[in-house]
Amino acid sequence: MTSTSFLALGGLVKHFGATKALDSADLALSAGSVHALVGENGAGKSTLIKTLSGLYQPDAGTIRLDGADIAIDGPRAAEALGFRFIHQELNLVPHFDAVGNAWIGRHHPRRGPFIDRRAMRAKVAEVAARIAPDLPLDRPAARLTPGQRQMAEIVRALMEPCRLVVMDEPTSSLSEGEAERLHAIVRQLSAEGCAVLFISHRLDEVLDLCDSYTVLRNGRTVGFGAVADTSRAGLVAMMSGAGSGNAATPHPPAAPSTSPDGRGEKPVLATDLAFGPGDSRFTFQARPGEIVGLYGLVGSGRSSLLKTIWGATPGRGLIAINGQVPRQGPAGRIKAGVAYVPEDRRREGLANSLSIERNLSLAHLSDFRAFASLPVPARSKIRQFAKATGARLRLVAAGPDRSPATLSGxxxxxxxxxRWLGRPIRVLLVDEPTRGVDVGAKTEIHGEMRRIAADGAAILMATSDIEELLTLSTRVLVLHAGRLVAELDGPSLTRAAVVAAAFGHAPDEQWLPSERSA
Amino acid sequence: MILLRRYGTLLALALIVLVFTIASPNAFGSMSNLVNITQQMALLAIVAIGATLVMVLGEFDLSVSAVVSWAGIAAAALFAAGIAVPIVMIVVLVSAVAMGAISGFLVARYKVPSFIATLAFGTVIGGLTFWVSNGATLFSGIPAGFRDLGRGTLAGVPVPTLWLIGVAVVFWLLLDQTEFGRRLYAIGGNREAACLVGLPVRRDMVVAFALCAALAGLAGLLLTARLGSAHPTGGGGYLLQAYAAVFLGMTAFREGEPSVPGTLVGAAIIAVVSNGLTILGVPSFLQDLLTGAIILAAVLVRNFGRDEAAA
Amino acid sequence: MRAGILGLALAGLMASTAGAFAADVAVLTPYQSSVATNQMINVFQDKAKAAGWNATVVDTRGDMGQLASRIEDVVAAKVAAIVLVSVDPTQIQDQVNAAAAAGIPVVTIDGAKAPGVVLNVTSDNFELGTKLSDFLFGKLGGKGNIVKFFYSAHPGVHQRELALDEALKKYPDIKVVADHYVVVPGPVDDARKTTENWLKSQGDQIDAVWAAWDEPAIGAQLAVEADKPDSKIIIAGIDGNPQAVELIKACSHIKGTVSQDFDAMAGLAAEGLTEILAGKTPAKAEVYAPAKLITPETLGVTCP
Structure with a gap:
């Protein structure tokens, strides 16, 4: 790459099991540049950063610093090289103020055996004065605004001379004004000769702030260069692969057979929720037999939207199931015939201390009563259900009494x-139906979802896997920064259109959500 | 209101002292009694300061009372064997440090929940104590020189009070004014962040548990010196009271974090309530009732304040 | 708000305790939950009421450090007298000395002689232990295996154990095949569980249970009744605990208890204290309450 680069990653490969997170990724940074690293969800950005910070060791490839090959074997090593990382989840001690946080893990200035609080504060104040003079230094991090916490992290990163600051989605939780502040700091860092690797889903920001870029797709570097030489459309094309002869997107499946245009039946799910920034609302309807895809970048609000509809997080606005407002909370939703498959099966989904059959029966235990009036589940009924369900899903398990932890993903x-199959499903909410699942199971799960839809349910499916989105969905809603920015179906539903909308890039009127009255 | 929330526990202590003084100006309010309270709270406060270190990490050490009993019995047994005072004290304190280090190691290295690790290991220590003492109260051969470490006065101040002042100053400096203390708070506040910046998390945790046990050991020695006898369950009363003191103290200052000054206030409240109610002739079950109610009230007021701050 | 709650609570308590101008007598013990101690305290409180004293009871639940602090408190409160129940004053000698120095008389019930103690009312624990051992060994005909329940932490109870050791020297054919340090509080259940284990492991060898006081004897009885009701195991204890007496009456395995007359002890202590408060010195610094052996025969019951 360019000869001025001080840091060059070449041909990085990283496997996690069978999946290739990085597949020949390259990145070159020149001193003092602001470099954008962009790509879809799962393109390999996080893995690349973690390799740089020493948390992951690459399986193949080189890291060259100032022309010499190096290995980064841990966070301390990365720190010693002058690399600083501002992670997406901020790493502050909540009850320490900015001064205390800045000094964690460093040698404190001392007077005798004791730490010298005045010197500590003076040093932090000096750094803060340079980049964030209005940061309150004496307030615990827990009581700072997200923007101020970000500043505190940056102050901490700059306590010692640094050559590279990596910022992972630094503006995703910031207000407009706070983001502006951050941009100014980034420019200042760059002017001081410190390179910034800037990861952002906000393409406006990237075009405005960065001077060079690298695009990752499927773990591979598919484009790099000067920002001045590209455009929003160019970046979107590279990220989605539309420009590289991969334009043939999978065809969206035909509209459900129950009604030719999908509008003949009454909607089974209708929402009008206050959701997203400002007074934006999430308004949409789904009919039986529809699979509606919900796409958006990490942090766009997909999961919290599903949780709100599910009733697990309180929301304001209207939700109607089959024309009726369900009672509060998940229990009310279940009663109305809604089912929910959470994103994180380990933490939110399965109880590993219970057997497979118990997990299956958990959601509607009252259906398995031995006597209708007594809340005592009958083991035989549960086993019967587990058997039938296992057969239907082609579940591969050692036995219904084993822990789900013994199963494959x-x-x-x-x-x-x-667990929802025992009773009629009217609405199925799915968050990431097949994350971390092998190809065979993925096909089977997709088949099952189609069957559930064919049985008359409306499915709202959030996914960050764009192939899956395009394979299953009859209609796609795109969220950007919490806002519903596009509703795509029929001919308008293309890979490029989805990616462009997700990155907040809407050059064409047809991508705006159509106004429909509920 | 903010002032009350911030310093409510301190005000409560002042108010309790005031009410008792009005109720009993000659007995409770006498200078000699007030000085004596500092002696009565000394051992509890020393144990509680040790517990504070571990609580700063967000962990518990339930073996403190077992270590107090162990130290007393071990010292008495060694005295009975005719061993000199300084050697006995060193041996006992070293054994306590080792016990704490083992607990800390189990927690830090093998990630055994501290609740379970210290409960189990405390039971082991209890067994050892009964074995050494044969279950009997030991009170022969304890030298007068040793006993003077836990009784009497120096320049008008009770000796246990002097110990408490020393321990409190040293550990306040350690927690508040040294890098080690800052690291403990950082580990307790965000362990993941502490690991990410490469803090020696395991080592610091082991040291904190060891120091906690060392203070429990010191308290055990002082208890034996004060009573002139060692009982195999002599430390039993300290566990709950020590943590009560720490919790009360957490409501006293800062952002609800354990701290040495806070723990002192907590221990003082517990000691003053026991002392005052006994002087007023209140039966002991009512004392328990009131002490428990005070702790609940303090924690409730703090959480109440939190909700308000969040709204 | 917090201060308000506390203030109210304290004000209420003070109101409930104000208005006492009679002689204040502080009764302190670490073992109020023990039946015998409780009985002595109750009888003493009745006598105190009759004498017009204002007696308050402080229990420290086995905690000697607490007991020392509470004695300091009542000394500071300048009570008229201190009564220590079921505790060896030498374990808190400094505090007893402080009371004496402040001119406050200290009386012990079921305690021991010590400097600063004006009067100790007790049973001769060694004699109790000897009586129990002689009775039990006589029943066995001087030959057999016994198990023992002991509690060395209490000096009085420890004396009984020493008496057993002494008696064993006289009866070479009596063997102690197992012993157990009773867990207090909860001695009955602890002894029950221990006995169950013994019955399972060596039930055929045990001829008798020697219990240093009645509560472990009751525990042993519960276990034998449940697991080996037909065995010939004899159980005996000390104290004359009412429940034990009932069990003797009912022809259980408990065949004897050496009764300390707790009521008499509390009464003697109250009488002594009356004299002391009147300014007199008691004739003797230590008074023994009489001990007697209670058996089915003395209760007039004939057992099969």
């Missing part, structure tokens, strides 16, 4: 669907 995921 795909089979665990099937369990999450299976």
């Amino acid at each position: 795909g089979n665990q995921q099937k369990l999450l669907f299976g």
Whole structure:
């Protein structure tokens, strides 16, 4: 790459099991540049950063610093090289103020055996004066605004001379004004000769702030260069692969057979929720047999939207199931015939201390009563249900009494669907139906979802896997920064259109959500 | 209101002292009694300061009372064997440090929840104590020179009070004014962040548990010196009271973090309530009732304040 | 708000305790939950009421450090007299000395002689232990295996154990096949569980249970009744605990208890204290309450 670069990553490969997170990724940074690293969800950005910070060791490839090959074997080593990382989840001690946080892990100035608070504060104040003079230094981090916390992290990063600051989605939780402040700091860092690797889903920001870029797709570097030489459309094309002869997107499946235009039946799910920034609302309807895809970048609000509809997080606004407002909370939703498959099967989905059959029966235990009036589940009924469900889903398990932890990811995921199968499903909310699941199970799960839809349910599916989105969805809603920015179906539903909308890039009127009255 | 929330526990202590003084100006309010309270709270406060170190990490050490009993019995047994005072004290304190280090190691290295690790290891220590003492109260051969470390006065100040002042100053400096203390707070505040910046998390945790046990050991020695006898369950009363003191103290200052000054206030409240109610002739079950109610009230007021701050 | 709650609570308590101008007598013990101690305290409180004293009871639940602090408190409160129940004053000698120095008389019930103690009312624990051992060994005909329940932490109870050791020297054919340090509080259940284990492991060898006081004897009885009701195991204890007496009456395995007359002890202590408060010195610094052996025969019951 360019000869002026001080840091060059070449041909990095990193496997996690069978998946290739990085597949020949390259990155070159020149001193003092502001370099954008962009790509879709799962393109390999996080893995690349973690390799740089010493948390992951690459399986192949080189890291060259100032022309010499190096290995980064841990966070301390990265720190010693002058690399600083501002992670997406901020790492501050909540009850320490900015001064205390800045000094964690460093040698404190001392007077005798004791720390010298005045010197500590003076040093931090000096750094803060340079980049964030209005940061309150004496307030605990827990009581700072997200923007101020970000500043505190940056102050901490700059306590010692540094050559590279990596910022992972630094503006995703910031207000407009706070983001402006951050941009000014980034420019200042760059002017002082410190390179900034800037990861952002906000393409406006990238075009405005950065001078060079690298695009990752499927773990591979597919484009790099000067920002001045590209455009928003160019970046979107590279990220989605539309420009590289990969334009043939999978065809969206035909509209459900129950009604030719999808509008003949009454909507089974209708929402009008206050959701997203400002007074934006999330308004949409779904009819039986529809699979509606919900796409958005990390942090765009997909999961919290599903949780709000599910009733697990309180929301303001209207939700109607089959024309009726369900009672509060998930229990009310279940009663109305809604089912939910959460994103994180380990933390939110399965109880590993219970057997597979118990997990399957958990959601509607009252259906398995031995006597209708007594809340005592009958083991035989549960086993029967587990058997039938296991057969339907082609569950591969050692036995219904084993822990779900003994199952493969795909089979665990099937369990999450299976627990709802005993009763009629009107609406199915799915968050990441097949994350971390092998290809075979993925196909089976997709088949199961189609079957559930064919049985008359409306499915709202959030996914960050764009192939999956395009394979399953009859209609796609795109969220950008919490806002519903596009509703795509029929001919307008293309890979490029989805990616462009997700990155807040809407050059064409047809991508705006159509106004429909509920 | 903010002032009350910030310093409410301190005000409560002042108010309790005031009410008792009005109720009993000659007995409770006498200078000699007030000085004596500092002696009565000394051992509890020393144990509680040790517990504070561990609480700063967000962990518990439930073996403190077992270590107090152990130290007393071990010292008495060694005295009975005719061993000199300084050697006995060193041996006992070293054994306590080792016990704390083992607990800390189990927690830091093998990630055994501290609640379980210290409960189990405390039981082991209890067994050892009964074995050494044969279950009996030991009170022969304790030298007068040793006993003077836990009783009497020096320049008008009770000796246990002097110990408490020394321990409190040293550990306040350690927690508040040294890098080690800052690291403990950082580990307790955000362990992941502490690991990410490469803090020696394991080592610091082991040291904190060891220091906690060392203070429990010191308290055990002083208890034996004060009573002139060692009882195999002599430290039993300290566990709950020590943590009560730490919790009360957490409501006293700062952002609800354990601190040495806070723990002192907590221990003082517990000691003053026991002392005052006994002087007023209140039966002991009512004392327990009131002490428990005070702790609940303090924590409730703090959480109440939190909700308000969040709204 | 917090201060307000406390203030109210304290004001209420003070109101409930104000208005006492009679002689204040502080009764302190670490073992109020023990039946015998409780009985002595109750009888003493009745006598105190009759004498017009204002007696308050402080229990420190086995905690000697607490007991020392509470004695300091009542000394500071300048009570008229201190009564220590079921505790060896030498374990808190400094505080007893401080009371004496402040001119406050200290009386012990079921305690021990010590400097600063004006009067100790007790049973001769060694004699109790000897009586129990002689009775039990006589029943066995001087030959057999016994198990023992002991509690060395209490000096009085420890004396009984020493008496047993002494008696064993006289009866070479009596063997102690197992012993157990009773866990207090909860001695009955602890002894029950221990006995169950013994019955399972060596039930055929045990001829008798020697219990240093009645509560472990009751525990042993519960276990034997449940697991080996037909065995010939004899159980005996000390104290004359009412429940034990009932069990003797009912022809259980408990065949004897050496009764300390707790009521008499509390009464003697109250009488002594009356004299002391009147300014007199008691004739003797230590008074023994009489001990007697209670058996089915003395209760007039004939057992099969």
